[in-house]
Amino acid sequence: MSVLIDKDTRVLVQGLGRTGTFHTDKAIAYGTQMVAAVHPTKKDTTEVFTGETDHSGVPGRDDTYEVELPIFGSVADAVAATGADASVVYVPPPFAADAIMEAADAGIELVVCITEGIPVADMVVVKRYLQDRPTRLVGPNCPGVITPAQCKIGIMPGYIHTPGRIGVVSRSGTLTYEAVHQLTQIGLGQTTAIGIGGDPVNGTNFVDALRLFNDDPETEGVIMIGEIGGTAEEEAAACIAEHMTKPVAGFIAGTTAPPGKRMGHAGAIISGGKGTAEAKIAALREAGVVVAPTPTDMGTAMMEALGG
Amino acid sequence: MKIHEYQAKELMAARGIPVPLGRVATTVDEAVAAVRPLIEESGNPVVVVKSQIHAGGRGKGRFKEHPDVGGVNVVTAGIEGGIEAAEEAVRHLAHQMLHSTLVTVQTGPEGKQVNRLYIEQGIDIARELYLSVLLDRAVWRNIVMASTEGGTEIEIVAEETPEKILRVEIDPAFGLLDFQAAELADGLGLEGQAERNGKKFFAALAEAAVELDTDLVEINPLVVTTDGQVMALDGKISFEPNALFRHPDVAELRDHSEEEDAEMAASEHGLSFIKLDGTIGCMVNGAGLAMATMDIIKHFGAEPANFLDVGGGATADKVTEAFKIITADPNVKGIFVNIFGGIMKCDTIAEGVVEAVKEVGLEVPLVVRLEGTNVELGKQIIDRSGLNVVSASDMKDGAQKIVEAVA
Numbered sequence: 042m043s044v045l046i047d048k049d050t051r052v053l054v055q056g057l058g059r060t061g062t063f064h065t066d067k068a069i070a071y072g073t074q075m076v077a078a079v080h081p082t083k084k085d086t087t088e089v090f091t092g093e094t095d096h097s098g099v100p101g102r103d104d105t106y107e108v109e110l111p112i113f114g115s116v117a118d119a120v121a122a123t124g125a126d127a128s129v130v131y132v133p134p135p136f137a138a139d140a141i142m143e144a145a146d147a148g149i150e151l152v153v154c155i156t157e158g159i160p161v162a163d164m165v166v167v168k169r170y171l172q173d174r175p176t177r178l179v180g181p182n183c184p185g186v187i188t189p190a191q192c193k194i195g196i197m198p199g200y201i202h203t204p205g206r207i208g209v210v211s212r213s214g215t216l217t218y219e220a221v222h223q224l225t226q227i228g229l230g231q232t233t234a235i236g237i238g239g240d241p242v243n244g245t246n247f248v249d250a251l252r253l254f255n256d257d258p259e260t261e262g263v264i265m266i267g268e269i270g271g272t273a274e275e276e277a278a279a280c281i282a283e284h285m286t287k288p289v290a291g292f293i294a295g296t297t298a299p300p301g302k303r304m305g306h307a308g309a310i311i312s313g314g315k316g317t318a319e320a321k322i323a324a325l326r327e328a329g330v331v332v333a334p335t336p337t338d339m340g341t342a343m344m345e346a347l348g349g
Numbered sequence: 350m351k352i353h354e355y356q357a358k359e360l361m362a363a364r365g366i367p368v369p370l371g372r373v374a375t376t377v378d379e380a381v382a383a384v385r386p387l388i389e390e391s392g393n394p395v396v397v398v399k400s401q402i403h404a405g406g407r408g409k410g411r412f413k414e415h416p417d418v419g420g421v422n423v424v425t426a427g428i429e430g431g432i433e434a435a436e437e438a439v440r441h442l443a444h445q446m447l448h449s450t451l452v453t454v455q456t457g458p459e460g461k462q463v464n465r466l467y468i469e470q471g472i473d474i475a476r477e478l479y480l481s482v483l484l485d486r487a488v489w490r491n492i493v494m495a496s497t498e499g500g501t502e503i504e505i506v507a508e509e510t511p512e513k514i515l516r517v518e519i520d521p522a523f524g525l526l527d528f529q530a531a532e533l534a535d536g537l538g539l540e541g542q543a544e545r546n547g548k549k550f551f552a553a554l555a556e557a558a559v560e561l562d563t564d565l566v567e568i569n570p571l572v573v574t575t576d577g578q579v580m581a582l583d584g585k586i587s588f589e590p591n592a593l594f595r596h597p598d599v600a601e602l603r604d605h606s607e608e609e610d611a612e613m614a615a616s617e618h619g620l621s622f623i624k625l626d627g628t629i630g631c632m633v634n635g636a637g638l639a640m641a642t643m644d645i646i647k648h649f650g651a652e653p654a655n656f657l658d659v660g661g662g663a664t665a666d667k668v669t670e671a672f673k674i675i676t677a678d679p680n681v682k683g684i685f686v687n688i689f690g691g692i693m694k695c696d697t698i699a700e701g702v703v704e705a706v707k708e709v710g711l712e713v714p715l716v717v718r719l720e721g722t723n724v725e726l727g728k729q730i731i732d733r734s735g736l737n738v739v740s741a742s743d744m745k746d747g748a749q750k751i752v753e754a755v756a
Contacts, residue, residue, distance in 0.1 A: 271487075335641075
């Protein structure tokens with residue numbers, strides 16, 4: 042088991058520019074079922090991906106393949122022809138919000154948006170649009186979602202992951218890699234790793250991911266990685282205290298961040314004294330989360346939370 | 350992106366939002382020349398001379414060179430002495446204020462040089478209120494926030510008398526609805542003419558916030574005049590950086606003199622950089638890891654000199670530029686490069702670092718921690734370069750090594 046995606050997930054890609062093409066190739070190499078692409082100006086053509094990958098494959102797996110991906114002019118056409126149920130969005134910022142809403146309209150269950158730099162106002166509209174629709178959005182401005190050795194949707198390096206027992210949810214890409222790497226090294230592995238992204242208005246949040254992991258029989262514990270800005274971590278802490286039956290370890294970045302400055306991520310900003318790392322760490326500890334003192338200690342914090 | 354008060358007021362006025370009459374001045378003569386038309390047009394003999402800097406607390410701020418002069422000055426000389434007296438008073442003030450250093454609670458002790466003044470008509474104020482439009486991250490929408498406690502920082506009101514803050518959510522599908530504007534007017538105790546003007550003001554401001562993709566519009570104080578007008582006496586607008594591509598006219602309002610040189614240089618190269626006060630320069634990929642790197646330096650007893658995210662798709666050139674920006678800071682006593690390669694490959698980072706050191710030299714200790722894609726290649730490049738670089742096995746090891754090296 043895993044959450045959100047597995048070996049049967051049928052993925053289409055929106056946006057086949059340089060980044061989209063590069064990571065579609067890596068996803069195929071990883072074994073993801075890529076079934077279609079959507080690109081208005083390349084419609085009715087195909088893109089061929091052949092197995093000349095670097096390190097993105099699953100270790101020990103044959104990395105030779107040849108996949109011919111059909112390109113459609115719209116998500117609806119792609120869904121009708123291929124039965125895709127998930128989409129990954131690499132569309133540039135001015136058009137990304139529209140791409141997400143198009144996917145939702147076509148009935149896609151899971152939209153993972155990698156694009157960084159989408160205007161906040163556009164995401165406010167997207168949230169409103171998704172309000173009464175069943176589509177789940179992950180991101181934007183995130184590395185994506187991966188269920189090790191089954192399905193990789195996004196830009197994370199596949200080879201650092203290993204199938205296992207821990208769910209990972211994070212606002213930061215590279216800190217997710219740190220956590221995953223440590224979990225792999227200490228032999229816990231991951232069920233699914235979800236990057237929820239660094240934007241102030243995003244789709245899936247900590248609370249959503251925690252509930253998914255709580256309901257997943259294979260997930261034995263969760264690492265959540267937060268950062269300054271907003272109150273998503275405080276809401277997660279409340280959810281953990283009330284509902285979570287599995288141990289949670291965590292890390293919060295930005296203890297030294299000065300107030301009023303946007304720390305790289307659009308959402309990582311302390312404003313009006315709100316959204317500090319101290320407040321988040323305190324809330325999580327209060328809820329029984331083992332908070333790692335440094336990012337190097339995330340794996341051992343998980344061990345501790347598991348009681349080992 | 351922040352802009353000056355006078356620019357914010359020009360944008361508001363162009364959208365039918367009432368603001369006092371005013372003129373911007375960069376010289377003493379321009380400041381003096383503004384007085385006559387303002388007094389004649391407004392019929393009010395009082396003018397106000399306001400420093401234009403990107404920091405709040407100007408009214409209570411003081412000039413380093415003239416400790417008895419505040420950042421905002423009401424000139425009443427015109428009441429008895431006529432326009433000429435007002436002009437003389439403004440001349441005297443402009444001499445003291447222009448190119449002097451204003452220190453406010455928000456500028457830090459070093460203060461900010463005042464390069465522009467805004468000369469504004471006097472207003473007969475009946476009430477001072479507070480109004481803002483900003484994103485509420487908990488509900489994923491913009492809200493209008495209002496309070497009867499104008500002139501006070503809203504954070505203080507929120508702390509001490511939270512019941513005095515009104516908030517109304519704006520549904521992006523519908524905008525601010527009439528009944529919501531009425532709710533705000535009622536909550537602020539506006540009546541008669543002021544009530545009608547207030548409702549118009551709220552609607553126009555909410556619309557402007559959407560049209561301009563603002564991050565924050567804050568009117569503090571929003572004033573009700575003795576004749577029932579509702580007006581923005583101060584105006585602060587900051588823009589959402591991700592949306593600037595669709596507002597080229599707004600992007601041009603950026604005042605480069607208000608920003609850190611290093612931060613400007615970094616943004617030109619697509620690097621995310623924030624200068625801090627410590628001694629250890631950091632170069633990291635990913636915003637979260639970059640923050641965590643600062644934190645871990647502090648954890649081991651030193652202070653970071655900067656936040657720097659080279660981004661996911663950095664090239665060797667970009668890494669070189671990043672290195673130059675870090676080493677240009679005279680406070681930097683050591684550098685910590687911390688990379689977890691995903692898309693960004695470790696060999697790319699290594700090449701960039703080697704190239705940069707060749708170009709700008711290396712006079713401080715350098716600790717490099719590489720992990721992830723092509724890590725072995727990256728380590729080889731560093732080892733073969735013959736540079737005096739300390740390798741770290743993980744992030745903690747690297748942080749400890751650089752902190753020891755500068756101690």
